[in-house]
Amino acid sequence: MFMFCFYFLMALVVVSLLVVVSTAFTASSPSSESGGMPFECGFEPSFTLRVPLSIQFFSVMMVFLVFDLEIMMFIPPLLAPSGSSSFLLAMMSVMFCILMLGLVVEWGDGSLSWMF
Numbered sequence: 001m002f003m004f005c006f007y008f009l010m011a012l013v014v015v016s017l018l019v020v021v022s023t024a025f026t027a028s029s030p031s032s033e034s035g036g037m038p039f040e041c042g043f044e045p046s047f048t049l050r051v052p053l054s055i056q057f058f059s060v061m062m063v064f065l066v067f068d069l070e071i072m073m074f075i076p077p078l079l080a081p082s083g084s085s086s087f088l089l090a091m092m093s094v095m096f097c098i099l100m101l102g103l104v105v106e107w108g109d110g111s112l113s114w115m116f
Helices: 002-025 054-071 076-078 082-109
Strands: none
Touching: 002 054, 054 082
8 A cells, every 4th residue: 555655646746747847848929810820821711611519519429428438337247247146236226327317417408409
């Protein structure tokens, strides 16, 4: 346990030093009007090529990712040896209830309805 704490503190010190050194060596340059524009061979761009990301699309993507990862948590208990089946059944039931609660919250929030 002592070695784990020692290595954790050493990693924390190294990361902190790297952050301090990197902020000390980076100089902030004054922003100019053309700094955020794409390089167009000297010509001003006539239109923007960026399409704004829909917040609705982003929220549906995050909901899919969360529910997909939660569903993937059901596979390892199903492949486990059947020696502790009552405990695994209880844990999978708890995970399923949490998954259904999240589904109800997202449905009530309106994040699952896609509008164009």
